[in-house]
Amino acid sequence: MNRPARLHPAWIVAAVAFVALVGAAGFRATPSVLLHPLHAEFRWPVATISAAVSVNLLLYGLTAPFAAALMDRFGIRRVVAAALALVAAGSGLTVFMTASWQLVLCWGVLVGLGTGSMALAFVATVTGRWFVRRRGLVTGVLTAGGAAGQLVFLPLLAMLVAASGWRAAALVVAGAALLVVPLVLCLLREHPADLGLPPYGATEIEPVTRPAGGAAARAVGALVQAARTRPFWLLAAGFAICGATTNGLVGTHFIPAAHDHGMPQTTAAGLLALVGLFDIVGTVASGWLTDRFDPRLLLVAYYALRGGSLLVLPGLFAATTEPSMLVFIIFYGLDWVATVPPTVALCREYFGASGAVVFGWVFASHQVGAAVAATGAGLVRDQLGEYTLAWYVAGTLSVGAAILSLMLLRRRGAAAPGPVGVPAPSPLPAAPRVWSYRD
Template sequence: MIVVAVTFVALLAAAGVRAAPGVLMLPLSMHFGWDRATVSLTGAVGILLFGLTGPFAASLMQSFGIRRVMLGGLALMGMATLASLWMRESWHYLLTWGVLSGIGSGAIAPVLAAAVVNRWFAERRGLVMGLFSASTATDALVFLPALAWLSEGGAWRPVVETVGVTCLVLVALVAVFMPERPTDVGATRFGESEAEAAVTAASAPLAALPMLAMAARRPIFWLLFGSFFVCGFTTNGLIGMHMIAYCGDHGVAPVAAAGLLTVMGVFDLIGTTASGWLTDRYDPRRLLVGYYALRGASLLLLPAIDFGGIGMAVFAVIYGLNWVATVPPTLALSNRAFGDRAAPIVFGWIVVGHQIGAALAAYAAGVVREAAGSYEPAFVTSGVFALIAAAAVLALPSLRNCRKHPARTLSAN
C-alpha cells in the first residue's frame, strides 16, 4: 500500500533529523569548541519541541489533512537544517536544529503514525504501528552509518547537507504519492466493509487543548504519560544522543559506534515489528512490563560490560529488541481508552511525556559527563527508572472490552 510506504519514509526522515545531533556532537565540539553540555542543550530542545508539537500536529491533521501537515513538517526540517550551514554561534545551532527542526520533526512522527493507522486501518493496527515505529530502527540501519562515515575527521557540513536535501526531496514524494484518505483511492479502511465505514467530523485546530483537559482527568493517561517519559529518558535522550560519544570515551571510533547502533537497529526492526504483532494478540500491559524490565536490566549492566566485541554485541541485541517496542502497546491502550477519533491527539500528549524524558536525559547526560568525566551515573539512573516504569505499568487497568465500545470511554472520568 502506497500510503504505508510514503508514511514510513517520512517517519524515517524525521528519525534521521533527530538522530543527526548525536553524530554531530563530537564534530561540532572539535570545529567550534563547544562543550558537550552546550551541544546537548540543542539536542534536548529539539527533542522537547518534537514532543510538544505532536498533539497540535495531530489536531491539524484532522482539521487540514495529514498530507498538508506532512509537507509542512518536511519542508521546515529541510530548510532549517540547511540554514545551519551558515551558523557561527551556538545559538544558531539551537535555533536551526533545536527549535525549527524540533517543530518540523514533531509534525511528522509519531503522531503521524497514529493518525495514519487510525484513518487507514480497522484491523492489524498493532502490526502496522510496529512497522511504522521500526522506522527508527531503519534510521539506524540507513542513516547513522552513512552520517558517521561523512563525519569522519570531524567533518560536520556533509552531515547537514545530506539530512537537509533528503527532507526536501521527500516533500516532492509526499506531494505526488500521499493520498489523504481511503476514499481518495476508492477504498475503505483495511478490515472495514463499506457498510461499516463512517465519515468522522474534523477537529478544531486547537482541539489538542480540550483533549488534554479531558484525558488529564483519567489516571490511565498519567500512567501512560509517566511510562512514556521513562521510555524517552532511556532511549532517544540517552542512547540516541550520547551512545556514540560514550563509546568514544572507551576508545571506540565513531564509525564503529555507529555500527553498534546499526546492530541495535536490526534487532529493533525485528523486536518492534514483533511487538506490533503481539499487541494485536496479547495484553499490552504485560508486554510493557516485560519491555521496561528488560531495558532496565540491560542499562544497569552496560557500565560493567567490556566495550570490545562480545559484551557490546550482546548489549546491542538485548537493548535493540525493545528500543521502541513500547510504542504499539502504548498506542493500543490509548486507542482502547479514548477511542479512534481522540486517540491520535491524546497519544500526541502521551508522546510529550516521552520527549520531556528524552530532553531531560539528553541535556543531563551531557552535564553529568562534563562534571563527573563519565557517563556511567547517567546510564545507571536510566536503568533504575526503567525498572520503576515496569512496576508502575502493573497499575494500568484492564481495557479488554474498550475495543468494542471506545466511545464509552470518552465520557468516563
C-alpha cells in the same frame, strides 16, 4: 473467472508514510555523530550542545498532538510536506552557524518542529484512518521507520563527518528530506472514503468528519479530558521514562560514551546503527504481539528487560567491540521502541476517537523525558568526567516504568473519554477489554 484481488490503497499509504518517517529520521540520528565535531570546532561545552538536542527532543514531542489535530483539519499530505521542508531548512542552515544560539534555532527549533510533525502521532493517525485489521502490525512497521532512518543514515553520516566534516553530513540530511516531498504530495492519500473504500479489514465505508474548531483547541481539549483519568498519567509517566532511556540517553550519548573508552566514533556509530536494525525486528514483532496479547503485560516486560540491560551496560564499554557489547546492542535494539504499538493500542482503547491526539500528548511526555535525559547526561559527563551514573539512573527508572505498567492492569475497564466537546460517559464497572482490530 475470478479477478485477482486488488491491492488495497491502505498499503500504498503505509508505504509512503514509512518513507517519510525514514526521511525525517536522518537528522534525528545526527546529534551523537556531530557532538564531538561541534565541540572540537566551536569549543562549546558538551552540556551546551546537549541543550540544543534537548530543545529538538522537546519540540519533537510537544509538536505531535498539535500536528495530529492539524492532520485532522487540513490533511496529512499538507502537514507532512511542510514538515519535511522544515527539516531540510533546519539541517541545511546549520552549515552557516557561528554561535550556539544558532544551533538551538536550527537544530533545536526548526528540526524539532519538522520531525515532531511526523512523530508517532502521525503513525497513530495513519493506522487509525486506514486500518482495522493488522493495525497493530502496521503500527509496528511504521514505528520502525525511524529506526530504519537511523540504520541508513548513521554509518553514512559518521563516514561523511570523518572524511568531509560535519557540514557535509548536515547537507546530505537536508537533501534526503527534500527528496521525499514529491512522493508525499503525489501518493499520500487522506481517507479511504475519499476513494469510495472502507479501511483495510472493515466492511463499511466510514464517513469523513471534519472536527469543529481549531486544531489547537482540539489538541488542548483532548489533553484536558485525558488528564482526568488515571491511565493517562500512568502511560505518560512510563513513556517519559521510555524517552529518557532511548532518544535522550542512548541515542544522544552512547557514541560519546563509547569514545570515552577508546572506541573509534565510526565503530560506535555502527553499533548504534545495529540498534536501529534490530529495532525494526523488535518493533514489528511487538506490533504482531499487540494484536494478540494484553498490551499492558507487554509494557511490563519491555520496561523491566530494558532496565536490567542498562544496569549492566557500564561494565561493557571497551576500546574494541567485545561479544558482550554485541549482545547488549542486539537485546537493546529489539526493545528500543517496542513500547510504541502497545501504548498506541492502549490510547485507542482508553480514549476512543481522540486516541491519536491523546497519544500525541503521551508521546510529548516521551520527548520531555528524552530532553531531560539528554541535558542531564551531558551535565553528568561535564561534572564527573564519565557517564556511569547516568546509566544506573536510567536502569532504575526503567524498572519503575514496569511497575507503572503493572498498575494499569488494575484499571483495565476504565472508560474512555468521548470526543472533545462531548461529555464523557460515566465509568462502567469492570468493563471487559474489547479489541476492535484483532484478526
